[in-house]
Amino acid sequence: MIEVTGLTKRFRQTLAVDDLSFTVSPGRITGFLGPNGxxxxxxxRLLLGLDRPTAGRATVNGLPFRELARPLTQVGxxxxxxxxxxxxxxEQHLRWLARSNGISRARIAGLLELVGLGHAAGKRVxxxxxxxxxRLGLAAALLGDPEVLVLDEPTNGLDPEGIRWMRGLLRSLAAxxxxVLVSSHLMSEMAVxxxxxxxxxxxxxxxxxxxAELVRPGTSLEDAFMDIIGRSAP
Structure with missing residues (x-):
């Protein structure tokens, strides 16, 4: 699972993350919502070791990302x-990633088919x-068959059919x-x-x-979100 404890990140005078704590449990899709900024x-980025926290800790299965052995096999x-x-x-992009983490190249063809890019394996990105x-980014995330997935706006650029496909895939992965941690601005999509x-x-x-706890009968997730954000304003 993902555990974030007292996570804080300051960029000079800007406090980007302020003593944040939460847990993302397996077996379900957790939506990560918030306004711009x-x-x-x-x-x-802190969870994935791309930035260092000012304070606090973010771990995957009890370890910071930087300490994970063959991280692509644990976190996508x-x-x-x-x-x-x-x-x-x-195909070359996925082959390079596989080699970096000791992952079998035998998975690549099947993953490209899974994400609908089997016809484009030899095309330049x-x-x-x-x-x-x-879709290629999702194939890369799934390359190591990880237990944990961290996805930022995964439906961005997809058409309605692609969004529906992504929804079904995420549900199957959680099942x-x-x-599965998914950040999105699409309230209607997160609602379903x-x-x-x-x-x-x-x-x-x-x-x-x-x-179900946040969205009252007769209201929408967008209504609940705006209410939560409004109540949090200084």
Missing amino acids: AGKTTTM ALLDATAVQGGRRA GGFSLGMKQ EGRT TADHLIVVAQGRLCADAGI
């Missing part, structure tokens, strides 16, 4: 689907649409007992995808509860 991406992440070398071919890059919600604003925790 709430600290969601910074929290994910998608933060920025466009951060791929454009001249690299899709620079020619991919944003939706195709998202297998994996820990997430089982549990963590809501942050100004770097602080505002809500940590099941979606």
Whole structure:
């Protein structure tokens, strides 16, 4: 599971994450919500060892990401689907990642088929649409068959069919007992995808509860979100 305890990150005068604590449990989809600048991406970067916290701790299965052996086999992440070398071919990109973590190349063809890129295995990523890059990023996240997935806006750039496909895939991964943390601004999608919600604003925790607890009958997740954010405002 993912555990965040007293996590704090300050960039000079800006307090991006403020004493944040929460747990992401396996077997369900946890939505990570907050307005722009709430600290969601910074929290994910701290969790994945891309930034160092000012204080506190973020761990996966009890260890900081930097201490994990062969981390791709334990944590799959998608933060920025466009951060791929454009001249690299899709299959080549996954082969390079597999080699870096001692993962069998035998998984690559099947994963490309799973995410709908079997036809594009030999094509250069620079020619991919944003939706195709998202699918490739998801294949990279699944490459090591990890127990934990950390995904930032995974439906960005996908068409309605792709969004529905992503929803079904995330549900199946959670049903297998994996820990799935998904950040998104799409309230309508989170309403039909997430089982549990963590809501942050100004770097602080505002809500940590099941979606059924937060959304009252006759209201929407958007209504609940705006109410939570409004109550957290200084």
